[in-house]
Structure formats: C-alpha cells, structure tokens
Amino acid sequence: MSFEQELTLQYYNDNAQKFAENTQQVDFHHIQQAFLSYIPAGGHILDFGCGAGRDSRYFLSCGYPVTALDGAEQLAMLAETYIGQEVVRQSFLDFAEINAYAGIWACASLLHLPWNDLQLVLEKLALSLHRGGIFYASFKYGDFAGMRNGRYFTDMTEERWQDLVQDMTIWKTIKMWVTADVREGRSAEKWLNILCKKHP
Template identity: 25%
Template sequence: MHLETIDFYNQNAEELTARYLRADRSELQRILRQWIPLGGSVLEIGCGCGLDAVFMASIADKVTATDASDEMLHQAKRIIEKHGMSHSILFKRAVFPLEPENPLLKEQFDVIVCIATLMHIPDNELFDFAYQIRSMLKNQGIFICSFPADGGQSHDDQRLYVDREPAEISLLFERLRFHLLKNEKSQDGLGRAINWTTSIFCSGGD
C-alpha cells in the first residue's frame, strides 16, 4: 500500500473519524446484510473508524477488522468499545498486500469486505492483493469491494487515488476464478460529488 496514504490517515485519524461518523451508511448496510451469512466469518480490509465492523459483527460470529494505520485502528477500537462490541471484533494492523509470513494468509473467511480501499492500492500491487484475497476466501466465499465509479474522488491530498473502471476490476478477479454476482451503484454517504460502485464476487473452485 502507498506509504504516504498510510501517513495521511495516521496524521488525520481523529478528524477523519469525526467525518466518517456523519456518513449515511444505510445503502452499504443493506448490501452487507444481503451478502454476509448469519454466523459467518468476515475479514474487513481498511476498517477506518470501525462502524462497519460494528454492523457486520451484528450478523457474523467473527469479524477481523484490519487497517494499515495505527491511529485509525486506535479510533476504531474507541468507537467499538463505545458500542460494547469489543468482544466480537478482532483488530489487526495489516498492510495489503500482506508480507508472505503474515499469519492472516493462513486463515479462511466466508466474506472479505474492502470498502473505499481499492483506490489506495498501487497498480503494481493490485494483482498480489487480489491473489491474497482469493487465498483467504473459502470456496464459494463472497468478496465485496467498493470504489469510485467515475473518477470523482478528490485528489487534493497526498493519498493515492487510482481511478479504476468496474470492468477492469471484474476482469482482474475473473482471472482468479471469481464470478461477478452483482454491481451496485450508489451515491456518496457524505454527500460528496462521488458515485460509488460496489462489486460483489463469489470465489470459485480450483
């Protein structure tokens, strides 16, 4: 992952958390509720302020919430403690793509969720990132990812933003024996001039 992007989240974690807490999450929660199986296991890549992990923990038995930013993890832990969900969510700092020795690579999940994180993955790391997702998903597992649909994301700070088309993401994961189940379009939960695509994939067998 882009190091300057991680630095940005570390330096602005409190301000960003206050902003994310104001977001309308109803559309995302509808999608998560539809695709996360009751009692399943979930890996969240880029947990941010932790509210999505709280929601997913109300459905799944096990939620592993990861982020590359230590300060965002600190904010997420604070939010999750406030909601009384600390016992349901396991936090891990993780920079994707993971180093080969990372123990997460030995785990298997029913669902992997990656909300507003794909645009921070450099092109030269994207295939390794996708391959690791495949290795951590159970057969017939679900991968949910969201990304700006039309290049509308702001580029006014040092974070990396890579504009990617839905067809590009679909082709990448189909090469790894994923099947695209659905593309969902939605407006930005903070009212910004950004349209989002949420792609839902199912992992296939070997």
Template identity: 25%
Template sequence: MADKQTIDFYDEQSDAYVELVETLPQDPTLESFIAALPAGSRVLDLGCGPGHCAARMRDQGLLVDAVDASAAMVQLANEKFALGARQATFSDAFEPGHYAAVWANFSLLHAPAEQLPAVLASLFSCLQDGGLLHISMKLGEGTARDKLGRFYAYYSEDELRSHLSSAGFEVVDVQSGELMGLAGNKEPWIALLGRKA
C-alpha cells in the same frame, strides 16, 4: 507496499475522517453483504478505518477480523467499538481458506494499480470456497493524489470485472452512486460483490 503518505494522512486526520463517516447514511451495500452471510460467518474487514462497518457486522452476528494500515484508525476502532482490530496492509498474508467473506470498502483504491492482481489473488486464497469479496472503488482512470495528498487508483467497471474474473471471482452484484469525500469532492463510486468460483 502501502503508500506512506496516505497512511500518514489517516494517522494525522483520523478524527476528521471519523466526523465524515458519522455523517454518512447507512450503507446499503453493507446491509446486503451482511444479509448474504449466515450468523457466525468469519469476515475480514480489510481497511476497517475507525471501525463502523466492522462493528455493524459484529452486532449482526458475524465474526469480524478488522485490520487497517493506519495505527490511529486501529486505535480508534478499538477504543470506540472494542473490535480487537490490528494493524496490517494489503500485502500481508492472511490464512488460506479462513474467511467466509472479505469486506474491502474503499480501501483497495489506495493500492497501486500494478499491485491489485496480487492483492486479489491473496484475498481469493484466504476465502473459503464460495466465499464473498466486496470491493468498492472510485470510478475513473489512472492514478492521482487528491488535494489532501492521498493516493488513489481509479478504475472503470469493465476493468474491475476483468480483475475479479482473472482472480477467479464471479461477479454477482454491482452497485454504484456518488459520495462526498473528505477532500470536498462529490465523486462516482462502484461496489462489486464477487463470489469465489
């Protein structure tokens, strides 16, 4: 189940979030993700936010289904980029074998830790054989709310590798760094690219 307090935050603070996103440098994980996919590949952007990544993927020739749990984010994505984004949560079902790839960029970190295995199993199902799953998370332990009230689940690299492996993915790339978030903290992050084995 989606965390209502976190969704409410993104609904109420969508403009502030857009301002932050627009100050960030180009994401190298997004560029390598796009480069790994043939033009015309269908991609699910799970937690699309205001649509910047989905628009970049579309402009590079990918067919993008953009979804977000926040109605305000969906509206922004559609107003700014005409993405045809729709509202959906992690627990919603997606058509089996429909996607060549899933882009879950700093979205699954808002899912309760106990739900992550089921979410990964659902994403495994919606991917074609050999399909790619990008997930990026904040590194750490346990769960917490930031000072803005957003729920986060934190993981180590080993935990994420284990979750992906258990879901049937082979980890083919790992990248990490630090990023200044909306709450004003610089935090370590990790991005893993899994391939449906």
C-alpha cells in the same frame, strides 16, 4: 511499500480524528445489508481496511464475528475504541491467511493500491476466503490513477474491473453498481460497488 503508499498511510495517521468524525456515523446500511444477504449466519467477516470502524461495528451488532484490519495506527486505535475489540495492524501487502473467512468487506480501502499491488492483494484475499465466500469492494468511479488530496488512488470502472480480474478465474462477479457518496455535501462523487463470489 511505495513512497505514495507511505504518504497515504501518513495522511490517515495525521487526519485520523477528522476521518472518524466524517465516516463513523454515515448511514451505509443498504450496502452493508446487500453484502450480509450473502453471508451465512455466524459467518466470519474480514473488514479489510476498517478505517474508523463503522462497518465492523455494524456487522458485530448484527451478530457476525469480525476481524478488523488496518494499516494506519492512529485509525486502528480509534476503531478499537469504537468497536470494543482489537484491530489488526497490517499492511495489505503483508496479509496472508488461508480459508479463514466467509466474507471480506473492503470498503474504500483497496483503492489506495496501485494496479499491480491490487492484483496481488486480490489473489491473497481469494485464498483467505472459504469456498463460495463473498467479497465486497468499493472504488471511486473513473479511470484516474495517482496522487490526489494527499493520498494515492486507483479509480475503477466496470471495464477496468473486468480487465483487472480477467485472468483470475477464482473470482465470479455477482453484480456491480454505481452509487453517490453518502457523506454530507459530497453526493456528486460517484462510487463503483462490486460484489464477487469465490469460484468454484
């Protein structure tokens, strides 16, 4: 793990309670439902970088089995209380599962990986999906890469995403769309949302 990634994890451990307060109650249903519309009933979902547990809790309330995973210990502890089940503590780079999930939800999590690690983790995530499985990710919109506000970020545009996955024939991009940040006072911040399907 790079020094920048260690700093990022430390940021989330140091600010876990504040982060939970800012994210757990945010209404994200329109994007959650866009993802769920592709997931079969009872399909197992991996919440990859679950943060304080907002999305895991919603998916569980809709009747889907969920595995929640995060690398920040303090966030994982808060998420466990919030969703009422165990959260896997694991670095994204250490993740390795095969054919385990119908869907993977990576909301504002992969954006903390540098480019080369991002490619590697995307390949690992593809292996963990069932054939035809669905993948969602979101990134801050733009072409910046580096430290910002105590954390490492890789921002994304439609063009950068196509460059990232152009040699990964296993991913078929279903749609990409840009939304405003839903947190109070942050509507000027833009996000790139990506839905993909494991192909074939």
